[in-house]
Amino acid sequence: MARKSSQQNGRLLVIDDLKVEVKGKEILRHVDLAIDKGETHALFGPNGSGKTTLLMAIMGFPAYQVTGGKIVFKGQDITALPLNERAEMGIGLSFQRPPTIRGVKTRQMLEIFDKGEAEIKSMAKGLDFEEFLDRDLNDGFSGGEIKRSELLQLTAQDPDFLLLDEPESGVDLENIALIGKVIEELLQRELKPQEGKSRKELKRERWKSGLIITHTGYILDYVDVDRGHVLMEGELACSGNPREILKTIKEQGYEECVNCCRI
């Protein structure tokens, strides 16, 4: 699992032999993962393999109890830190099924991050979400609306490390490009040519990182990722080129993909 990196000093997240239980049941048995500053990784795996658990444990939800190993972020052991302190350190998560909070408007969530009226408007416009700003948070939102609401809040939060759980699920084709574009911006994946700078140099200037769970892989059509991992039965069973992994999974299934890795 050791990986070569030209940015040994740029480690953003290091997960070391992580064990996580949910309601007394062991879900993650042994996870090692390192993500460098500026890198975005994809996480694959069959249902129930523990992908969401890994994201929730990194974010620090109390129901996801770490029983072994540690999570180091920006050089600091955050394994025992509460949710909000991890958020303040720069970790952000897009919820799959966010709760409705009555009387709290989507606009207020953007104001948490000291965004002014003009900024809020332009952010909402970018996600075609203006008409929802003064509605109760997540109240009656469709699958696509939830995704846009989550990305809008993450745009305001502007975390250094983004955790995305199936950003394409429940989104119609019309909106997937929009969502892909916003994620691409949030993760600085788009490389705008700059005079006198090579692509490699531009890549090195990125500081945003991410970990994206994807089932279908559709999101990879819009967001280019650096590396892929396959989670099987609570362990990372394979890491490598995300497109190759996805291709193998699609053509031959998870088992074959993992076997291929072992060879």
Added chain:
Amino acid sequence: MAGKREEKKDLARVAAEKRAAFGADINMDDYSPETAAHPYQDDLSAFSQAEQDQMLMAGVDFSAKNRSGTFVQKDLSVVHSRSTQEGMEIMDIEEALKQYDWLHEYWWQAVPVDMDKYTSRAELHQEHGYFIRSMAGAKSVYPLQACLYLEQDNLAQDVHNIIIAEEGSELHIITGCATAPHVTQGLHVGISEFYIKKGAKLTFTMIHNWADKVAVRPRSATIVEEGGLFLSNYVCMQPVGTLQMYPVAYLVGEGATARYNSILVAPPGSEIDVGSRVLLKARGTRAEIVSRAITTGGKIIARGHINGLVPEIKAHLECKGLILSDEGVIHAIPELEGHKQEVDLSHEAAVGKIAQEELEYLMARGLSEDEATATIVRGFLHVDIEGLPPELKAEMDKAVEMSEKSLL
């Protein structure tokens, strides 16, 4: 007219010992029926800063900017009463009864004088109260405000108010009840009778700012005629000893609408028993009752009763409670009663603690647990009220926000 008044007094005497249907039985002899009179103040700024602050917590703004009229009763004396808009009347009810003979027809017309010992007392010991009326077709530019203030400790204040929105008029009222900072106990019995004529609209926002041991027994009822709208907002977030009321609206004209919205907070030691009841007696009438109750250690009984007596009516009751302390109790009693096949009545009630997943959601955005709790509680209390003008919503929000500080 004198004969009629005497009949009411007779009925009141018979009911003098009649216990109320709900709430602790209060020994009214414990309270002093008399106190010194207070002088009339033409100038609102003559009131002391302490008084102004207490009344401001009850939504009464002494700068009187953005108000179309003000009435203030201190203990048993009317100390200020003035309307600043044509078509809007605000005055001492005693004056009004002298001035308008017809007003006797409204006296105890909505609330039965022999309902219980409190209505009885209000008739036999009544000292003032206000009369507010919007003339036919008139629309209040700014809300009118009325304040009932307890200055004397341990006093019994018995008032009778009549509010009339004449045909096609629009009347907005903010009324606050408050006590002087040194007052710890007292009794307030307030009768309020509302008459909303054809096509008229009345919004009534009442904010209570009582003290630890004050006993409060308002008795109010509203009669809404064809196409009329009655919108009542009630806020009680400050400590109170015992508060019990169950206002009722009678929708007697086709297409009439009533909405009751209540925000209740019970700190330790407070006993609150508050409900709203609507009788839908004409086709096409609509009603909505919404209550939000929070206990930080006190007891709240949140009642609601919708009675659909004719077909083609629609009503909804929503009752939500948040328990922020294991010492507190919230008892929600929503009732729906339908007498015809074609009634559409519904309710939803929920009582519990703050949902963990809501807290975690906000914490994942960087809010501390306390900040997240405050945000959720604030959201819980800030109810969108259909039909309430934005300025009045802002006034109500302001009152809620002032109290939130002590709550959170």
